[in-house]
Amino acid sequence: MTDPVVQVENLHKTYRGGFHALRGVSFDIRQGETFALLGPNGAGKSTAIEILEGYRDRSRGRVSVLGTDPHRATLEWRARLGIVLQNTGEAPSASVRELLTHFAGFYPRARDVDEVIGAVGLADKAKTPVRRLSGGQRRRVDVALGIIGRPELLFLDEPTTGFDPEARRQFWDLIRGLQGEGTTILLTTHYLDEAAELSQRAAILVGGELASLGPIDSLGGPQSRVPVVRWHDGGRLREERTEQPAELVARLFAAEAGEPASLEVVRPSLEDIYLSFLKPSASIQTEGVSA
Numbered sequence: 001m002t003d004p005v006v007q008v009e010n011l012h013k014t015y016r017g018g019f020h021a022l023r024g025v026s027f028d029i030r031q032g033e034t035f036a037l038l039g040p041n042g043a044g045k046s047t048a049i050e051i052l053e054g055y056r057d058r059s060r061g062r063v064s065v066l067g068t069d070p071h072r073a074t075l076e077w078r079a080r081l082g083i084v085l086q087n088t089g090e091a092p093s094a095s096v097r098e099l100l101t102h103f104a105g106f107y108p109r110a111r112d113v114d115e116v117i118g119a120v121g122l123a124d125k126a127k128t129p130v131r132r133l134s135g136g137q138r139r140r141v142d143v144a145l146g147i148i149g150r151p152e153l154l155f156l157d158e159p160t161t162g163f164d165p166e167a168r169r170q171f172w173d174l175i176r177g178l179q180g181e182g183t184t185i186l187l188t189t190h191y192l193d194e195a196a197e198l199s200q201r202a203a204i205l206v207g208g209e210l211a212s213l214g215p216i217d218s219l220g221g222p223q224s225r226v227p228v229v230r231w232h233d234g235g236r237l238r239e240e241r242t243e244q245p246a247e248l249v250a251r252l253f254a255a256e257a258g259e260p261a262s263l264e265v266v267r268p269s270l271e272d273i274y275l276s277f278l279k280p281s282a283s284i285q286t287e288g289v290s291a
């Protein structure tokens with residue numbers, strides 16, 4: 001098995017002024033994997049990503065990205081990364097094609113500019129100055145800039161914020177294409193459906209600590225995925241978690257001699273599981289093990 005593309009071990013970051021933004025975070029990202037870093041505002045996601053990109057110093061811990069400590073970043077190493085930042089600066093007056101052609105010149109294995117413009121759905125805007133694009137269209141330019149250099153590792157920091165639903169679906173198709181080519185991706189997003197759709201594994205960061213780490217479809221452990229049966233009993237909402245919802249519904253049906261009022265069977269979504277980690281009582285759980 002090849003070495004992980006990203007290795008993070010006991011990462012700490014204390015900002016000047018003493019704020020402890022990362023408190024001993026450890027995870028790996030494997031070759032060709034899409035890994036989602038999830039967590040509420042202020043959890044430490046961007047801090048972690050900026051450290052991995054070599055744009056921010058860490059306070060403590062070990063970090064390796066494509067076999068290099070980002071602290072010792074070289075231009076060659078940078079050319080192997082693609083970065084879509086959360087906030088991009090002022091939009092330039094150059095056209096979409098001019099801007100991408102300019103940036104393609106920095107990379108030894110750049111993709112074809114028009115192919116990238118088509119992939120992000122901006123073919124009819126190729127000649128338009130970037131500053132005249134809508135917010136969502138500019139975000140697509142950011143994504144295009146992130147992939148123009150054919151990166152081995154792509155950082156996507158909330159890439160679809162501001163996209164309309166159709167553009168998000170197109171973006172997902174684009175990411176699937178990159179996955180098919182073997183690109184390793186680190187994704188942060190507040191859209192849990194996006195994380196579930198695109199990533200194989202995920203980590204949930206809460207207050208600078210990993211609250212959960214593991215395959216996206218077993219995050220939170222089997223217990224958190226047990227279906228919930230809800231119904232009204234004499235006007236009172238009742239709720240029961242059970243592995244055998246059909247059996248419970250059959251019992252309720254027999255007991256009430258008919259349809260229980262407002263009956264529903266809900267399987268917790270990734271969003272429900274994610275939200276359960278934000279409750280003050282939530283415990284730390286990594287790769288299916290509670291700690």
Ligand SMILES: Nc1ncnc2c1ncn2[C@@H]1O[C@H](COP(=O)(O)OP(=O)(O)OP(=O)(O)O)[C@@H](O)[C@H]1O
Nearest residue numbers: 015016019021039040041042043044045046047048
């Ligand atoms: N330069 C800085 N100096 C001091 N504190 C900072 C600095 N940058 C970030 N922080 C603090 O560190 C914490 C983590 O911030 P970070 O931007 O990493 O969170 P995030 O998980 O990316 O949030 P969001 O989802 O809002 O992007 C926040 O409480 C933030 O206020």
